[in-house]
Amino acid sequence: NVTADVIIPMLPLLLKKSQRFLVLSGILVEQEEDVLAGIRKFENAAPKIETDGEWISVMIERSGPIAA
Numbered sequence: 001n002v003t004a005d006v007i008i009p010m011l012p013l014l015l016k017k018s019q020r021f022l023v024l025s026g027i028l029v030e031q032e033e034d035v036l037a038g039i040r041k042f043e044n045a046a047p048k049i050e051t052d053g054e055w056i057s058v059m060i061e062r063s064g065p066i067a068a
Helices: 004-017 029-040
Strands: 021-028 045-052 055-062
Touching (some): 004 021, 029 045
Antiparallel strands (some): 021 055, 045 055
16 A cells, blocks of 8 residues: 555656556545545546545546656
């Protein structure tokens, strides 16, 4: 499991390296808004959230290139 404070700074690199989809899982539900705020900075990234108890997973679909 990786916390939001580690995931968010890595998002530009992770999104650029992904072909079309990026899946992040093992995120605590209380960090959901922080992670989503980080993802929303990228206009070509559409997140979908799944919740399982206190955990979330995020599937991000790219619709175009990601700017750094």
